[in-house]
Amino acid sequence: xxxxxxxxxxxxxxxRRLPQYLRVLYDWHGYGRELASSTELAEETQVxxxxxxxxxxxxxxxxxxxxxxxxxxxxxxxxNFLGWDNLNKAFLVGTGHLGAALLGxxxxxxxxxxxxxxxxxxxxRVGHEIHGxxxxxxxxxxxxxxxxxxxxxxxxxxxxxxxGITDTLVACGIKAIWNFAPVKLAVPKGVAVQQEDIASGxxxxxARLKAR
Amino acid sequence: xxxxxxxxxxxxxxxRRLPQYLRVLYDWHGYGRELASSTELAEETQVxxxxxxxxxxxxxxxxxxxxxxxxxxxxxxxxNFLGWDNLNKAFLVGTGHLGAALLGxxxxxxxxxxxxxxxxxxxxRVGHEIHGxxxxxxxxxxxxxxxxxxxxxxxxxxxxxxxGITDTLVACGIKAIWNFAPVKLAVPKGVAVQQEDIASGxxxxxARLKAR
DNA sequence: TAGATTGTTAATCGATTAACAATC
DNA sequence: TAGATTGTTAATCGATTAACAATC
Numbered sequence: 001x002x003x004x005x006x007x008x009x010x011x012x013x014x015x016r017r018l019p020q021y022l023r024v025l026y027d028w029h030g031y032g033r034e035l036a037s038s039t040e041l042a043e044e045t046q047v048x049x050x051x052x053x054x055x056x057x058x059x060x061x062x063x064x065x066x067x068x069x070x071x072x073x074x075x076x077x078x079x080n081f082l083g084w085d086n087l088n089k090a091f092l093v094g095t096g097h098l099g100a101a102l103l104g105x106x107x108x109x110x111x112x113x114x115x116x117x118x119x120x121x122x123x124x125r126v127g128h129e130i131h132g133x134x135x136x137x138x139x140x141x142x143x144x145x146x147x148x149x150x151x152x153x154x155x156x157x158x159x160x161x162x163x164g165i166t167d168t169l170v171a172c173g174i175k176a177i178w179n180f181a182p183v184k185l186a187v188p189k190g191v192a193v194q195q196e197d198i199a200s201g202x203x204x205x206x207a208r209l210k211a212r
Numbered sequence: 213x214x215x216x217x218x219x220x221x222x223x224x225x226x227x228r229r230l231p232q233y234l235r236v237l238y239d240w241h242g243y244g245r246e247l248a249s250s251t252e253l254a255e256e257t258q259v260x261x262x263x264x265x266x267x268x269x270x271x272x273x274x275x276x277x278x279x280x281x282x283x284x285x286x287x288x289x290x291x292n293f294l295g296w297d298n299l300n301k302a303f304l305v306g307t308g309h310l311g312a313a314l315l316g317x318x319x320x321x322x323x324x325x326x327x328x329x330x331x332x333x334x335x336x337r338v339g340h341e342i343h344g345x346x347x348x349x350x351x352x353x354x355x356x357x358x359x360x361x362x363x364x365x366x367x368x369x370x371x372x373x374x375x376g377i378t379d380t381l382v383a384c385g386i387k388a389i390w391n392f393a394p395v396k397l398a399v400p401k402g403v404a405v406q407q408e409d410i411a412s413g414x415x416x417x418x419a420r421l422k423a424r
Numbered sequence: 425t426a427g428a429t430t431g432t433t434a435a436t437c438g439a440t441t442a443a444c445a446a447t448c
Numbered sequence: 449t450a451g452a453t454t455g456t457t458a459a460t461c462g463a464t465t466a467a468c469a470a471t472c
Contacts, residue, residue, distance in 0.1 A: 011463065015419045019411035023394060037429065046396050050465065053430070065471045066429045082415050083422040097313035104309040107394075111414055152417070176421045178414065182235060182319075184258050192424070194417035196410070199231035202323050202390065203294050205364070205406035207227045209388045210295040212402070223439065249453065262441065265454070277447045278453045429471085436465070446455070 010081075014055045018078050019111065020045050021052065025078075026110070029071050037068035084112030090178075091117040091150045093165055094157030095125050095135055098180060102154060104131040115154065117144055138165070145172045155179045222293075226267045230290050231323070232257050233264065237290075238322070241283050249280035296324030302390075303329040303362045305377055306369030307337050307347055310392060314366060316343040327366065329356055350377070357384045367391045 024044045028036060038056070042049035056063075059081045062073035079085045090113050092099055102108075103118060118135045120126055126137045136144050144150070153174050157165055162181035169177060176192045179185055185193050236256045240248060250268070254261035268275075271293045274285035291297040302325050304311055314320075315330060330347045332338055338349045348356050356362070365386050369377055374393035381389060388404045391397055397405050 009423075010419070012416060013463070015415050016409075016412035019409065019415050020396075039429080044396075048465080051463095054464085057431080063430060065431085066427085067472080068429070081422070082418045084418065088418070088421075097316040098310075101309035101313040107411075108414075111411055112418055113414065152421070175424075176417055178417050182231075184232075184256075190424070192417060192420040194413050194420070196413050197228075197231065198408070199319075199323055200228035201406050201408050202320075202325060203227050203231050204224060205388055205390050205404060206294045206296065206300070206324055207222070208404040208406070209300075209364070210293070211221075212387075212404070225439070251453080260441080263439095266440085269455080275454060277455085278451090279448080280453070427472105431470070432468090434465105434467075437463090439461090439463095441458105441460070443458075444456090447453085448451105 010058050014058055015082075017045075017047060017051070017055055018059070018082060020047070021055070022075065022078050025071050025075050029075060034071055035064060035068040036071050036074070040068070079112075082112060084110075086112070087114040088112055088152050089148060089150050090115045090152035090154055091119065091145070091148075092133075092154040092156060093119045093138065093141075093169075094155065094161070095120045095122075095130055096156060096158075099154075099156035100130050102156060103133050113152065116148060117150065119144075138168075141168055142172050145174070150174075152176045152178065155181055157181055159183045222270050226270055227294075229257075229259060229263075229267055230271070230294060232259070233267070234287065234290050237283050237287050241287060246283055247276060247280040248283050248286070252280070291324075294324060296322075298324070299326040300324055300364050301360060301362050302327045302364035302366055303331065303357070303360075304345075304366040304368060305331045305350065305353075305381075306367065306373070307332045307334075307342055308368060308370075311366075311368035312342050314368060315345050325364065328360060329362065331356075350380075353380055354384050357386070362386075364388045364390065367393055369393055371395045 021041060024041060025036065038049040038053040041052045056069055056074060059077045061069050061077045063069045092103060092115050095118050103115060108115065115133060118130060118133050119138045119141055120135055121138050125135050128135055153169050155162060155165065155177055159181045162183045163185060166177060166185045166187060170187055170191055178194045180196050182197055182199065187193055233253060236253060237248065250261040250265040253264045268281055268286060271289045273281050273289045275281045304315060304327050307330050315327060320327065327345060330342060330345050331350045331353055332347055333350050337347050340347055365381050367374060367377065367389055371393045374395045375397060378389060378397045378399060382399055382403055390406045392408050394409055394411065399405055
């Protein structure tokens with residue numbers, strides 16, 4: 001056991017499955033259950049049992065031989081792996097339809113994210129609140145980010161504006177950007193960008209529909 | 213060339229990348245360009261050139277040796293593969309924040325989707341229009357689906373309601389469901405469900421942020 | 425004990441990547 | 449011709465799947 005015995009990096013696929021497990025585990029934990037076997041989780045999530053076993057082992061979920069994984073401990077292990085055990089302060093740029101929808105989504109608090117500020121350029125939005133979140137003018141980005149010590153940016157601006165805003169964010173020292181604009185952002189190394197492309201899912205659905 | 217020389221099935225990963233190529237190609241086509249090499253597309257999309265080459269070959273995009281892929285023909289090939297060359301009539305169930313945001317998103321017309329009806333149970337929404345789309349009561353699902361010959365369902369209802377609505381949709385003969393509720397839907401074989409789980413992307417971002 | 429499960433290693437599969445020929 | 453590109457086949461890599469031992 002050397003200092004270098006770091007767990008070998010966990011695959012993106014595994015990471016993307018974790019929230020799914022988490023939801024079921026929260027549910028069962030709420031009912032007072034203490035153990036969950038990969039077989040049972042497989043039934044609930046439609047993910048193969050052996051995949052679940054491997055995924056949970058990868059994040060170091062505690063288990064009891066022959067009995068299954070310890071629900072409470074597995075929740076902790078996943079939350080810990082994702083950094084969802086304490087809230088990251090985040091802000092949202094672009095309070096259009098999608099932005100407003102995300103501001104109204106209370107579920108993020110279970111997912112390590114707390115959106116505490118929003119930004120826009122439209123005069124009729126600036127200065128108001130949306131779902132309890134104050135909307136500032138984009139010109140105030142730097143000062144508000146510093147003042148509130150914000151770490152994660154949620155980008156819901158039009159595609160044409162995305163790169164410009166991104167450059168500003170990078171200049172402000174932001175290290176994580178969750179981008180909903182259909183544009184590949186150029187960022188310096190060291191800044192994590194998570195691209196959400198709604199068209200990908202639609203393409204998948206259409207291709208499957210067509211293939212039948 | 214037998215009847216069975218069907219292109220070997222294209223991977224999900226390839227399918228999910230196609231819309232990205234499409235956006236760049238639309239753009240360049242708008243400028244009157246006729247050819248695009250995989251190298252140039254790689255620069256624009258940050259996808260490796262050889263991946264792009266393979267992807268475009270897979271959908272049968274036309275090319276000129278030494279010169280690149282023919283933009284107009286490649287657009288056609290991708291649209292055709294995805295069935296985006298003519299609009300699928302779709303409807304949306306659940307006109308909450310996210311549902312309203314999707315109704316207001318005009319971009320779907322470029323993606324083979326035309327949302328022509330919406331459903332909800334809230335009395336204050338039923339009977340009104342949202343972004344020009346009529347909202348019906350969920351009780352009218354069957355009749356409206358049949359009357360308007362709707363094919364694709366977009367589900368933006370709360371998780372607790374998703375499976376119940378799905379059962380109704382299946383009974384109405386719907387074959388494709390684009391599900392934004394964080395619930396794995398149980399459907400009979402032959403019904404395509406595309407699951408969008410916003411938490412997956414967030415998990416990916418958080419894991420990457422944590423790993424640094 | 426029997427049987428269901430985790431733990432662990434090996435086999436399989438398929439996507440990505442590399443290599444190089446063919447082309448204009 | 450030289451050089452950039454597509455076309456095509458082979459090599460690599462890593463995720464999934466299978467197999468079976470260990471456990472209680």
